[in-house]
Ligand code: FES
């Protein structure tokens with residue numbers, strides 16, 4: 001029995017440990033917690049997108065019999081808390097003092113004895129606003145005549161935030177200049193919102209006697225939050241405890257610190273009681289981290305016979321009123337430079353300009369792997385545009401240009417080093433699963449009958465699992481994660497990790513990782529997370545970091561335990577440590593494998609009176625920090641089959657085939673669940689979800705009546721396939737999977753719809769492809785092309 | 794005003810504000826926090842529980858309307874320590890991730906199987922279409938409900954043979 005065999009026993013589709021409590025309604029989400037004497041906060045928000053605040057009158061609210069405190073921006077300013085740092089080293093108003101800069105911005109906070117009274121008191125606050133002209137169009141934000149939104153910065157840069165580029169401009173331009181074919185396309189990746197089913201919230205409890213602040217909070221990054229709270233409030237970090245209990249989905253929405261959390265803390269400081277604040281759905285959609293809002297121009301160059309040579313992109317990135325993007329500091333456009341995709345290119349160059357507008361702040365959130373989503377969408381739409389231009393089959397064109405297995409590790413033209421891949425195998429697997437040729441035949445036959453079926457492909461490569469630390473940090477905190485593994489005398493283990501699940505099943509997966517390394521059963525490993533008092537420091541869960549970084553930490557710390565166990569086993573067996581080898585879940589004497597000791601026996605011996613030899617401590621516990629040497633690069637091939645009603649513009653998704661390669665799969669059941677979610681996201685983002693604004697800056701996607709999320713009837717049964725190309729640098733060969741499908745699938749949906757509309761001559765339409773958008777796209781080209789005439793209406 | 798209602802077989806009597814929503818009575822007053830709240834517009838279904846024999850979105854029902862009636866929440870789904878087959882199905886088929894939508898989904902699924910013991914996939918999707926799950930993409934929820942249907946059919950057969 002070798003080690004791999006043992007690993008295979010621990011890995012596999014194990015049922016989840018966390019399910020027992022959720023199935024019985026016994027989870028503990030933030031809003032489920034009620035502390036003795038707890039008060040309730042409610043936030044007053046700006047109805048205007050841009051306005052000067054002339055006065056805030058809170059007297060009537062403060063006089064409400066159930067109200068215990070009313071907090072304004074001026075009161076926070078006295079404490080030095082009116083502004084807070086964002087994750088992109090900008091500042092954001094906690095409560096507005098000078099101006100409001102987006103609709104829904106935080107203006108005042110009421111603390112009352114119950115939920116309803118807090119809301120009632122909001123009605124009693126009167127705010128005098130002087131409306132200012134708004135900037136809603138990212139393209140116009142840089143106009144020198146545009147009103148300056150962030151006059152507080154006084155930096156003379158108008159509404160510009162950053163200019164960032166990657167790749168070799170001159171080399172790329174040269175390739176374009178001599179290419180046979182160049183296709184360009186304007187592409188909008190519209191503003192979207194992750195909308196986890198549980199909204200954001202916090203309970204702050206400052207113990208006046210001990211000076212300890214405890215914050216229960218919807219946080220994907222409890223340790224980073226603790227450090228930030230210390231920096232913001234001046235409270236010493238060892239007196240702060242952040243507890244992120246059960247989290248009802250995050251997807252990036254719960255990475256930042258929001259003004260409501262700080263107001264709850266100040267409320268607790270002022271009243272001496274715990275204060276709970278939980279936002280409602282409109283607050284969630286209108287004020288917390290949005291995603292995307294990338295206004296892109298893509299260009300692709302190829303030879304006449306379809307050898308892709310280079311890509312170029314120019315992007316205006318709308319970051320809203322405050323740059324609250326959560327991403328590594330040196331990468332203001334995240335990993336957008338992976339827009340070179342999965343292809344063997346000679347050159348690539350991209351430029352991204354970040355701008356302020358009068359919209360909710362943020363910039364990165366929603367399972368985007370730090371802007372890889374936008375990058376994949378761009379390249380995959382451009383490849384389809386090129387295929388249409390060349391008259392080639394999009395699958396053939398991709399196959400012809402995909403990187404070949406022998407090219408890995410591969411450094412792309414913008415400098416990322418892809419760790420491993422077998423792309424043609426993944427694409428072939430997807431084409432086979434789909435029955436691609438038969439689908440094309442069916443499509444051709446359908447078109448004769450006036451039926452418009454679309455077949456859309458997307459081949460994506462992601463870079464996930466940030467750091468390394470020296471390249472990637474957030475507010476100076478390097479992107480690494482800790483793991484602490486304790487082995488009790490009876491051989492039961494407790495693993496504490498710095499990442500935090502929001503539904504991904506860490507309690508199960510990480511137990512499997514440790515079990516595989518130590519020859520234990522996953523049932524013998526308890527996973528602790530989400531509580532800064534009980535876990536080692538680390539940067540948390542987002543950007544598909546958990547398995548890639550914390551999963552690695554779990555394996556590494558377990559191997560440290562194994563190394564300690566070797567010394568104890570040597571003492572037990574009275575041999576030299578060098579004479580032992582780890583195999584079959586135990587330390588065995590080389591050449592005499594029956595002489596063996598497993599972890600449980602070793603743990604008991606370690607704590608016994610046995611003479612362990614000089615320098616050997618009497619326990620097996622270990623701690624580690626894992627600083628990844630590189631990102632991991634999961635990839636996949638997706639095929640989406642749609643049926644489009646050309647008369648109404650209605651799109652229905654008939655099939656979704658997804659072949660993912662995320663390296664070694666620890667729990668394939670959980671991996672499949674992650675992919676299912678992302679495919680539903682792709683359908684939602686491509687067809688339904690949209691956060692838009694009117695000309696005055698009113699948010700038009702502020703409720704689930706307007707911001708449409710896919711339900712069980714819009715999402716088909718997905719058809720999944722897998723290939724396994726281990727990551728060469730990850731301790732167990734795994735790569736991230738949490739966001740792959742959200743990243744990879746929207747392009748497949750859009751490519752499918754545009755493919756369906758090809759007979760009409762439609763070349764492109766921007767997401768979301770609502771019935772109206774599809775219908776308009778058909779009408780727009782109906783009279784200008786020689787394609788099929790649009791249906792009469 | 795005073796209301797009296799039976800929740801999961803236990804009778805409760807409370808003095809409430811007339812405007813109190815049923816979801817807040819259940820969660821904040823009775824401290825049964827398995828039912829969740831997720832939207833302002835009756836779109837998400839995180840709050841679904843049974844009022845008498847029917848699943849309702851309890852964010853859209855006044856607590857006062859439950860006076861004299863029976864409520865069943867997720868906490869009442871299992872028979873003692875024995876999970877309802879729907880709960881069992883969700884565990885076996887990985888029908889939940891974060892678990893936030895799960896109580897509402899399971900209560901609707903229970904109602905479906907009580908009325909349609911052999912639902913097609915389309916029937917299941919239709920029944921759940923008023924509720925949102927952001928984690929599972931619905932696939933494994935559908936499989937979970939189908940698992941419960943098959944399990945119950947097998948039990949029935951065993952009982953009758
Ligand atoms: S809370 Fe969303 S439907 Fe009731």
Ligand code: FES
Pocket residue numbers: 197248249503888889890891892893894895925926927928929
């Ligand atoms: S399991 Fe998270 S919303 Fe359904």
